[in-house]
Each structure stands twice: as structure tokens, then as C-alpha cells.
Amino acid sequence: MDKKTFSTEIGGKTLTAEFSDLANQTNSSVLLRYGETIVFATVVMSKTRRDGMSFFPLVVDYEEKFYAAGAILGSRFMRREGRPSEDAILAGRVIDRTIRPLFDQSIRNEIQVVTTILSIGEDDPDIIAVNATSLAIATSDIPWGGPVSCVRVVLREIGAETQDFIVNPTYKERDGATLEITVSGKDGKINMVEAGAKELSENIAGDAMERAIKEIEKIQEFQKNIIKEIGKEKTQIGKGIFSDEEIELFKKEILPKLEGAVMSGVAGKESISLLGKEWKDAYEENFPDGNINNATEHYDLAVNDVLHDMAINHDKRADGRTFKELRDLYANAGGVSPILHGSGIFYRGGTHILSVLTLGGPSDALTENGMETKGDKRFIHHYNFPPYSAGETGRMGGANRRMIGHGALAERALSYVIPDKETFPYTIRIVSESMASNGSTSMGAVCGSTLALMDAGVPIKAPVAGIAMGLMMDITQENTENIKYKILTDTQGPEDEH
Known part of the structure; x- marks a missing residue:
């Protein structure tokens, strides 16, 4: 086996990238270790352009393996890995949202990223998978605007003057954190962020991002040195010609x-x-x-x-x-049916959400037994986006990646105000139905769910509202220090797309 290894220190631990001929049919691959957690990332691009497609055909797959946890998991009747877990889908979306903007969107060659979790220790493999993906693409011959790097930052308790942030915390250090934020970026700028927190000031959130950027630049330097040494020459991809x-x-x-x-x-x-x-x-x-x-x-x-x-x-x-300026708002708690334990209807312009809450006993909690997540989950939020909500026809049944991602986004926002088990021992399930969509149905689901929680009499710590914000920049400017931009409140329609 031909092998080349590179190492650096991040968050007090050694990050090691290992390049070999193990998967030599790919455009590139890398094995990335952080503590006892190991991720193997591969990237492959099709040799021909797929004409007839109206979008950039990028697929990201995040593969969990039961053996990574040193356990034989699954049911008594099925011991093989099946469809992706919710954790796997969410991790794949973080990778996708980090790398997709850095590709030329006119590419019509299919590109597939596969990250396989080979071993899981006390460190979450999702952050490692983002960095492994970046290294795999950046060292390949596939044209891309990377590298890009990713870290997770946690604040356990708010300090009086300064904050003690933890970079790439272990599962134990994340438990009960006041703030948890995942940040991806390059060149001192952020291109993907995902966060959850108890109520805290904008300054503390900003400080967490600044700390993340500082650590990201260390990983960026690590990646650039590797690319300089072993990176392949980028291939030229033919584009559709407009006469x-x-x-x-x-x-x-x-x-x-x-x-x-x-x-x-x-x-x-x-x-x-x-x-x-x-x-x-x-x-x-x-x-x-x-x-x-x-x-x-x-x-x-x-x-x-x-x-x-x-x-x-x-x-x-x-x-x-x-x-x-916000679009017109409408809210209604309850009044749908006496059978429902709680309900909320929320309108923001052309986005209409119905959220329905059901209460159950402790035995109704969701039992999770995956590679990463184990235990009972007593607060569940599910989100549905039927085709009629966008005025379209389409297949019904099952939840796609978008539904799972949006449902988790709203669940995370609400989870910080759900009462603890000692105060309110019930299992809580909320289902948010997108009835009409014109921008930010996930944030509409947060608002509708808050109404449903209050209608059901759940003693939440505070009501939660969500809104979608947009940023438009003049990226043609040569002076990148003073870029002209506009921040858009409550994006809708074409703003959502562009």
C-alpha cells in the first residue's frame, strides 16, 4: 500500500490525514483521524456531461457503519445497515451546504461524495467528515473553489466577562451546553453556520463565530500545505455554449x-x-x-x-x-378539533403552516439505537412538505432529506424551551404541515409549533419565533474589504432562490 500521512493539532487533539491507494478508482480519497474517530471520504466525478439537466448534479452520502461503534446493532431480524438515519441525513446536509456553493453551478458532470464512518470515539464524526470531504475534493482533479474547513464550538456556561469556548467538544462536553455552533468557512469568512442555544446576547454568538474562524484558518493552512504537495491538476470541464x-x-x-x-x-x-x-x-x-x-x-x-x-x-x-419589512402575519392557537391536544396555525405572507401537538406518556418516547445516538427522545418535531403546498403535483409518502432537515431545524430551536422531565414528564410530538409555501416554511414551523405548545398547556420557558434572512453581495468588486451588500428580512419567492 502506498501511503502518505500529514498531521496537525486542532482543539488540543491531533488531526491526521492519510492518503493511500486504498480506493484508487476514485478521483481522490482520504482517511481522516481525530482522536479515535475515523472518517474515509471519497469523491468521484462522471467522465461525461449530462445534458438535459437544469441543475448541478452533486450528491453527498454520509454512511454510518454499525461496526464503527464496536457493536452489532439493528433489530433481531435485521443486522445490516439500512436507510440513512436522521443523524446521517443531517450530517450529509451540513457537508452539502458547505461544499456546494464553492462549485461552478454550470457543471453538469455528476459528482458524488461518500463519507464512511469507520470508527467513532468521543468525537462526533460530522465535523471530521466535512474536513475530509474538503481534502478529498481539493486534492482531486475536480475544479472547485476550496479548500474549506469546519469546526464546532461550544459554550457550557456564560462567563461574567470572558467566555470559555470549547473547540470540537466531545459528546460529553456538548451535553447541556448553553451554545453549540457549527461553522464552515475559508479566508476569514463564513459560508455555512448551524447553531442552537439558550437565550444569549448577539455579542456572545459573534465571539463564538470569531473563535471558530480562528480555528478554521489553522485547518485551512493544513489543507493548503497538503494540496500544494499532492494535489492533482484540475481538469477543464466543458460548459454549454450560448451563441x-x-x-x-x-x-x-x-x-x-x-x-x-x-x-x-x-x-x-x-x-x-x-x-x-x-x-x-x-x-x-x-x-x-x-x-x-x-x-x-x-x-x-x-x-x-x-x-x-x-x-x-x-x-x-x-x-x-x-x-x-415583514409580510402580513396571522396566528391562531387551537380551535381545529377537540380531539387534538394542541394546534397552531401561522401565516407569514404566502407561507401557511399548521402545527399539531400530541402528548403521550414516558413509554411513548422514541427509542434511538444508532451508531451515534442512543436513548429515549421525549420531544419530537416532524415536518411535512406535500407537493400541493407549492401548487404542484408529486409523490406522497415518506420523508425526504429536505423534510428531515427542516424538521430538525425547527426541533432544535424549540428544544431549548421544552420543560425538563421532572417538571413535565410527558412525551411531546409536534407535526408541522406546510399548507402553502412562499419562503421559509421551516421558520413558519417554529412559530406554528410554539402556538401548539401554548395551546396544549406545555409550560415552555419562553415562546420561540423564527424568520429567514437573506444576504445579497456584489461579488464582482475587487475591493473585498468593503463589499456592497444588503440584508433582506423575511425572504420570499425569487429572493429564496437567488
């Missing part, structure tokens, strides 16, 4: 109408969709043998440019609101 004639047709038929369609002053994307159909029809009529996906991508980029230009340079939003 001068096609561009001219767009300028003539669509561009004069584009600003009016994007900045319609009305919530939603109807006017943008109608103009998009007009462009598609005109394109197919004039270029019957052309690539409609290239045409669609050209239109989407033009919409993106208008949204950003009007927000950053003209202080305007697509639906006419100011940058700090």
Missing part, C-alpha cells in the same frame, strides 16, 4: 421585459415564470435544435442579476417591501 445569435434573441425578446417581471411588486414568482415560459417558447421556435437547458440557465442568471442589482444599487425588493 451570439441566441444572446441577441434574448436581448430582443426578453431583456426589455425582465425588470418589470422580476420587480413586479407582488409576492411570489408568477410573473418571472410567465416570462420564462415566453423565453422558452421563443427559443424553441428560433432554435429547434438548441439546448433548452442552456437557455433556461441563461434566463435564471439574468433574473439573478436583476434581483441583486436592484437590491444592492437601487434599494428595491421584488415584492416592493423595505429591507426590514
Whole structure:
């Protein structure tokens, strides 16, 4: 076996990257150790472009193995790993959200990242998996804007003057923490953040991010040294070519109408969709043998440019609101049915949520027996996003990764105000149904769930509300220290996409 090893110190422990020919059919692979936790990350890119796709085909799989915990898990009748656990799906989403923005979104070659947990000690493998993924892609021949690094920071108790943050804490150190935040970034900037906390000041949250950035830069330096030594030359990926004639047709038929369609002053994307159909029809009529996906991508980029230009340079939003203005709110607690233990209906503009709560005894708690998580879970939040909520048809049944991710996001926000078992021994299950969607249904679920909790008489420590915020920046500026930007409150429709 050919092998090369690199090590550094992070959070008081040794981080070791091992490159070998173990998986030599991949574009690149790496085995990353941190304490007793080991993650093996691979990345493969298809050799040909998949024309006909309207999106960047990236898949991230986070594979938990029972043997990693030194145990034979599963049921008596099934001892093989099955579908991904909720922990695995959430970890995969953290990796995806970290690496996806750093790819050229016009790529149509399929790319698959697989992170396999080989051993699990006292350190959570999710953070290690993000860094392993970055190393695998960055040392491969796949074009990418990395490396990017990730750490978790925990604050157990708020100090009087200074805060004692723990970097990459163990499971035991995370238990009962006042703040837990996962941060990914590069070059002193953050590109992914996920956090949960008891109520605390903005300053403390900011200090935690600053500490994370400091540790991230150490891992970045480690990765860059490895890439410099063993990184492969990046391959050139062919892009769909848009001809001068096609561009001219767009300028003539669509561009004069584009600003009016994007900045319609009305919530939603109807006017943008109608103009998009007009462009598609005109394109197919004039270029019957052309690539409609290239045409669609050209239109989407033009919409993106208008949204950003009007927000950053003209202080305007697509639906006419100011940058700090919320859409109309409506809330109702209870009144759905006397059979339901608690319910809440919450509207924010075109986003409508129904949250329903059910109480059960201690024996109704969810028993978890996975590679990472074991024990009984007495507060559960589930989120559903049926196709009708977006005015579409589609398959029903089962929860996809998006539903699980959004449900966990709301659950985490609410978990800090749920009373302890001694105060309120009941099992609590909330189901949030997205009835109509126009931006931030997950945060609508937080608000609807709070209403349901209060309607059911659960003695929560405080009501919780959630909102989606957006950031638009002028990334074409050469002076990166004073980038022009706008922060958008309560994003909707096209803002959510772009």
C-alpha cells in the first residue's frame, strides 16, 4: 500500500490525514483521524456531461457503519445497515451546504461524495467528515473553489466577562451546553453556520463565530500545505455554449421585459415564470435544435442579476417591501378539533403552516439505537412538505432529506424551551404541515409549533419565533474589504432562490 500521512493539532487533539491507494478508482480519497474517530471520504466525478439537466448534479452520502461503534446493532431480524438515519441525513446536509456553493453551478458532470464512518470515539464524526470531504475534493482533479474547513464550538456556561469556548467538544462536553455552533468557512469568512442555544446576547454568538474562524484558518493552512504537495491538476470541464445569435434573441425578446417581471411588486414568482415560459417558447421556435437547458440557465442568471442589482444599487425588493419589512402575519392557537391536544396555525405572507401537538406518556418516547445516538427522545418535531403546498403535483409518502432537515431545524430551536422531565414528564410530538409555501416554511414551523405548545398547556420557558434572512453581495468588486451588500428580512419567492 502506498501511503502518505500529514498531521496537525486542532482543539488540543491531533488531526491526521492519510492518503493511500486504498480506493484508487476514485478521483481522490482520504482517511481522516481525530482522536479515535475515523472518517474515509471519497469523491468521484462522471467522465461525461449530462445534458438535459437544469441543475448541478452533486450528491453527498454520509454512511454510518454499525461496526464503527464496536457493536452489532439493528433489530433481531435485521443486522445490516439500512436507510440513512436522521443523524446521517443531517450530517450529509451540513457537508452539502458547505461544499456546494464553492462549485461552478454550470457543471453538469455528476459528482458524488461518500463519507464512511469507520470508527467513532468521543468525537462526533460530522465535523471530521466535512474536513475530509474538503481534502478529498481539493486534492482531486475536480475544479472547485476550496479548500474549506469546519469546526464546532461550544459554550457550557456564560462567563461574567470572558467566555470559555470549547473547540470540537466531545459528546460529553456538548451535553447541556448553553451554545453549540457549527461553522464552515475559508479566508476569514463564513459560508455555512448551524447553531442552537439558550437565550444569549448577539455579542456572545459573534465571539463564538470569531473563535471558530480562528480555528478554521489553522485547518485551512493544513489543507493548503497538503494540496500544494499532492494535489492533482484540475481538469477543464466543458460548459454549454450560448451563441451570439441566441444572446441577441434574448436581448430582443426578453431583456426589455425582465425588470418589470422580476420587480413586479407582488409576492411570489408568477410573473418571472410567465416570462420564462415566453423565453422558452421563443427559443424553441428560433432554435429547434438548441439546448433548452442552456437557455433556461441563461434566463435564471439574468433574473439573478436583476434581483441583486436592484437590491444592492437601487434599494428595491421584488415584492416592493423595505429591507426590514415583514409580510402580513396571522396566528391562531387551537380551535381545529377537540380531539387534538394542541394546534397552531401561522401565516407569514404566502407561507401557511399548521402545527399539531400530541402528548403521550414516558413509554411513548422514541427509542434511538444508532451508531451515534442512543436513548429515549421525549420531544419530537416532524415536518411535512406535500407537493400541493407549492401548487404542484408529486409523490406522497415518506420523508425526504429536505423534510428531515427542516424538521430538525425547527426541533432544535424549540428544544431549548421544552420543560425538563421532572417538571413535565410527558412525551411531546409536534407535526408541522406546510399548507402553502412562499419562503421559509421551516421558520413558519417554529412559530406554528410554539402556538401548539401554548395551546396544549406545555409550560415552555419562553415562546420561540423564527424568520429567514437573506444576504445579497456584489461579488464582482475587487475591493473585498468593503463589499456592497444588503440584508433582506423575511425572504420570499425569487429572493429564496437567488
